[in-house]
Amino acid sequence: MRTAIDLARKAERRPGLAPIGCVIVAGGAILAEGSNEVALRNDPTAHAEIVAIRRAAASGATTELRGATLYSTLQPCGMCTMAAIWARVGRIVYGAERHQVHEMYFDARHLDTIDFIGDAFRDDLPVVPGVLGEQCAELYLKPGDVVPEAEQGNI
């Protein structure tokens, strides 16, 4: 998670990147890293987790990341949660939780898609929230922060 936080901090300083970091680890080694590259690539799917999943799969010439742990500085959104399920990730660990950050970071209004995992998709995919949660939350706008509407995502 510390590596993911470092990635997020580096991304914060680069145009086109947003301060979200993701690291995928398997067998004690980092398979791939990713930052949010949505603006850089003009690609709304280029969230940090998707970027890292694509790189990890490509590096192993596989579509399955069984046994791998995905670390993200922010609770994964619905798209990234589903991508992790499709990639057969073995565990999801994230830092900042939804209640710690501004609502603009999430698409869903009334539910957390990450909660679907155990209920609807896989009961063998542990989800570990809040790892270095306070440090991760410092990367993001807080609930109630004033953000001009034009700068808010998902609204």
Ligand SMILES: [Zn+2]
């Ligand atoms: Zn996402």
